[in-house]
Amino acid sequence: MILSIDSLTYAYANGTPALNGVTFQVAAGERVAVVGSNGAGKSTLARHLVGIERPTSGTVEVEGRRTDELSIAELARSVGFVFQNPHDQLHARTVAKAVEFGPRNLGFTAEQRARACEWALRVTGLTHHAQDHPHHLSFGQRKRVALASVLAMDTPLVVLDEPTTGQDHRSLALLGSLLGELAEEGRTVIAVTHDMEFCVQHFERVIVLERGRVRWDGTVEQWLAADATALPADGSRDDAAERSGPPTDLERPQLTRLARELGWSAPVATVDAFLSELRERTPSVPAN
């Protein structure tokens, strides 16, 4: 397991609980989306993975090493963390220098740096912006610069905090194909996101956080098929979460909801899957 979280509990300095007994593991090469309402604890969980937050109790282990025993800089060899806000991450005068910052800190040779930066700029669609000042770019482009600066560090685990914010349709497609490329390389990706369309298209596992607890942990297909008020996939009942109020009502993708309204039982999330199901049910619908 590349990531192992055991009974993670965290409270802010003023005593407000943010995470409560979070436990799950992630195998190398998995693509996991952590979803949940605002204030569910998603970003706080993500910040634990890179050591910015330290557990109040419980443990977080990355590649078998406890994050509370390592500095953020030491963890940076294992975890690439893309912050939600790109403004705080970009300090260099050019995009290329911003992307090179991490590899330089990690001691890459000049040749390794050049190769890593060239690849990171290419896969994020920023090659022609390499000599631009990051502050002259749009918000979406800056987010991609921040992503490139982490990808260039070549970490086995990449954590993305709200990666789709501010991204247009083309950038989203680019991000989706990038996730596929990372999966082919065997790198693990964990994304904290509100974007359910993006989540079902590009991730294989969904973890639903609710009020600091894991409410659901299963495959995307299971999640799509489950009722919005369903309990965890393994059937275990989180009584405390159940008692604490109504369950998370995360919006399923539009096509999934349409299929449900039509009374289809099969989970559908993409246009192709929808058309395929439609053709099966209605032979008069022409094929492409």
Add this chain to the structure above:
Amino acid sequence: MSILAVSDTSPIHRLNPVTKLVFAFSVTVCGFAHTSALWPLALLLLVLLPAIVYAGALRRFTQLLALFSAPVVVALFLVQGFFYPGAERVIAALGPARLSYEGLIFAAQTALHIMVLVASFLFLLLTTSPSRLMSAMTQRGMSPKIVYVISAALQIGPAFAARAQRILQAQQAHGLVIRGLRGRVRALVPLAGPLILGAFTEIGDRAAAMETRAFGVTRRPTSLSGPLPDSTGQRVARAVMILCAAAAVAVNVWGVIR
């Protein structure tokens, strides 16, 4: 470590913000009424400390007082202790520098006066939310622009510190090791850029946002919060504190004239 009050956790927190502003101002003025070191020390121990203990903010108060006062106090003792003009009683000599009794006394007096000033305003900050202070001052007819300047000044330090913390975390997450003097110096360059540029961007955005919400109109704005709690006791207390401050100024002027 936040410097601003976040909730109404004690009766001191719930006092009218103007009462606390007058308190901070009056204690500061009183602190400078007399040159003796005992006078500011008494104000610190007998007035400010009990108030802050009652507010339940002693720990943060102590930490912040040490943080803000320590550099000034150290500098004062070094400069005045060794280079006080006209010193006669030399305690120790380190090469050409001579540590004098008069210099140390003067340093202690000045340091205590400065600590009263810092402690008074820390008391205000730790027990008063800036938004309540803004509301209270606006309700008393102060110009919204002046109120905004005061509020922004109160909040700029914590906001800057929070942003610096976020930037440093981002740099560390990119493998930057911030350890030892060399590491800290190395971290300054990537810290300064986003910190300053971000501040400029934020100021521009905030000014535009305020103007588009009619901040510059000449009519007096409606206060969104209701009237803040006040009482006859607080009004009397404010009057007494202002009288004390005036008396302190009189004592000081009298001392100078005499």
